[in-house]
Amino acid sequence: MPGTNLTREEAQQRARLLTVDAYEIELDLSGAQEGGTYRSVTTVRFDAAESGAESFIDLVAPTVHEVVLNGDALDPNEVFKDSRIALPGLLAGHNELRVVADCAYTNTGEGLHRFVDPVDQQAYLYTQFEVPDARRVFANFEQPDLKGTFQFTVTAPEGWTVISNSPTPEPKDNVWRFEPTPRISTYITALIVGPYHSVHSSYEKDGRSVPLGIYCRPSLAEYLDSDAIFAVTRQGFAWFEEKFDYAYPFAKYDQLFVPEFNAGAMENAGAVTIRDQYVFRSKVTDAAYETRAETILHELAHMWFGDLVTMEWWNDLWLNESFATYTSIACQAHAPGSRWPHSWTTFANSMKTWAYRQDQLPSTHPIMAEINDLDDVLVNFDGITYAKGASVLKQLVAYVGMDEFFRGVQAYFKRHAYKNTRLSDLLGALEETSGRDLKTWSKQWLETAGINVLRPEIETDASGTVTSFAVRQEAPALPPGAKGEPTLRPHRIAIGLYDLNPTGKLVRSERIELDVDGELTEVPRLTGTKRSAVILLNDDDLTYAKVRLDPDSLAVVTEHLGDFEESLPRALSWASAWDMVRDGELATRDYLALVLSGIAKESDIGVVQSLHRQVKLALDLYAAPDWRETGLAQWTEATLDHLRAAAPGSDHQLAWARAFTATARTDAQLDLVSGLLEGTQTIEGLAIDTELRWALLERLAATGRADEAAIAAELERDKTSAGERHAATARAARPTPQAKAEAWASVVESDKLPNAVQEAVIGGFIQTDQRELLAPYAEKYFAVAKDVWNSRSHEMAQQIVVGLYPTLQVSPETLDATDAWLASAEPTAALRRLVTESRAGIDRALRAQAADAAAS
16 A cells, blocks of 8 residues: 655644654564454554644555544544545544554565575564555654654564564563654654574763674675674764764664665664665675665664654755765764775765766655655755765765864754754854855755766866866756756865876875866966876765866876775766766766776775676677667676686686676687586685575576576575575566466566565566566556556565666667657656656766767
8 A cells, every 4th residue: 555645844834743752562463474454453652733723644454444633532433535534633642543444464675574594484573664565563743843852662473583673672472562652753663573682781981882783684694794794883882972972872773684674774772774785695795884884884874864863844854964975974084993094095986976867867756855745855865865975975074173072963963962953053063163155155055956077177288287277167057957046165175286106106295185166277287387297176975976087197197096095986986987988978988998998006995896787787788889789799708708717716806707797708718607506617716605606506507508497406505585586587587478478477567576576577587698588568558557567666666667668779760659648648746757767877877878879
């Protein structure tokens, strides 16, 4: 049941009328092993500003049995409709409402998700409530500014564990009665229930002890590296408590690795849920550990920013997520003893490229987006909300100073603990500590859309002495259909001057930090100096802008990109090159040549893996079609060469093995893939473990070299939920009309697949080598997209609408078909946005292909 769409106006009216005191929630989950529905009893006490007023409470449930308001029974058949229980004009100053309902377990990752582990056949439950899904489990006022205390009482099967926001009590007769929480919002309440495995420790400081717990399914326990997870967690506790000058605000801190999770993790107060793919069953590179650590720190930061102090409405969602992203990466970069002091390199090469992509779509929007209703926010967990917002916070820190920034944050937490705020509350605190007027800054950075471009303008004399130096700022036109006007912004940047040293390394000889504002900013300090080999604007990646190199710097970087001594300028140069490919300024074939000339010198494994993904995407979508196979052949041969040359057992060897596997195409290459899987061929140091075996098999299935029997045999070796997902991907990847029809039907014509399996099928269905086989599904997509959107939950519908869009059919005909559908289907605003974003990918690919063809 999708549920009624709450508008901001309705939320504001309800907040003006109501003040929530406390919830008492009783859930009978004793039948969870069998599934179906469960009994939910909610008692909520709240005040109303006007006696005799009316309002409503939110609930998504198959059946409502009782609604009792202040002792008076209301007829559920009259007051309950869709996802609302009407509270007619009977409200008193002080009110008590009791709602008894049957609620449903889900398999979509929303509400109370139920999963049965094929290893032990036990059910595992967890809640996921952001944005509006607490109402799937208990009746509540589902908006962030109606905070209350929550006391859960849960009945569960014997031998199970129940975890919530408050410390877990000793059960009595299989009933767990939790203490009330502090005042928090509905969306960060949580329950995790099942026979979970756990490991416990604590964070100790100044005589204070915070209990720490890590949970996962028993079938993953042998892979759980709890010591490493605890180490990152304690690092975060120490750094955040110092920077925020506010002790951790909850009674304990549990991290629960749960199955079939839609997101990376969720910041439930004191009970963070994390996707259990982060419990690594096989060897992964250090980049995966770094990403996991950032996720852990991101959710921990939310305990203060988001949970302790919560935004009033979802238009400030960006601030919630951007703050957690910025501070998590800053913690990795600056915390004493951090394993990942290069985290800003990873940020520049992954998160920011996501932001730049999102900000060039027709759906681009200001960081502080206009969120009119829940549909708006559900599609707004995007690259602007997370990555651009975090980039702009990094720019704000450079603008006001890091010490001043955190002093403002400290005042903000003390002033607004357990309350709700707006952006202006944070900016006001930062103005107090920094002395900077941030109102203009906010308007230019947070209330406008689009990216600026920074270019150096350099003149030199015959001796190589700089005679003039300026930074030109441009504000390109926004994409067609985007709202707003191009905006020039104030940028705090660093200019790095790099020269080749005697060993051939590009080393920074000088760094100049300055404010760039308006169209042209003169830099007189460089006049009269000898020109450096490379002049890099936005060195240290302080601001959010596209950066271009001058011709002389570009020539040096093209030859020596891999020779930067530090990882961040390399990442910035790689990112600039990738941006030029997407903009049609650098041909795919030239980008491939650049990568092949420099990647062997790239030591940062995260950057290497990003380059692998970007090269493959460029070849699949941005290469001229008549050259694509040539480019793919060159790339695949290079991946195999690098695989054979990599140090045995190294991260680089594993990364190259996966890159080679993803693109192997000739008979000889596929023979090697098959030989590695069967054990008849080996590469020194390369462990063919469970996850790599599946990667090899999935490629063989996609190329017609592995059939159903081979997939079934591999699943027999790995009879786990991960194995089931991989098998679903492999089956959908097979290059036959029957396999495609079966995959399509299982996703589109049925709603029985769990969220994670549906995602796996879609991933297998879309194969870049199968354009002709997939071509008929473009027409089928437009025939079903609207019905899918209207009939599925948000998460399931978005997976299908985005995942099955005919992205590989790069042609004017696909644009025409999309435009015709947009004109006739009358999609909701959220659906229109997702399809329009997908259309923009086709449009960009056509322009990039034309640029690549012109370079031939």
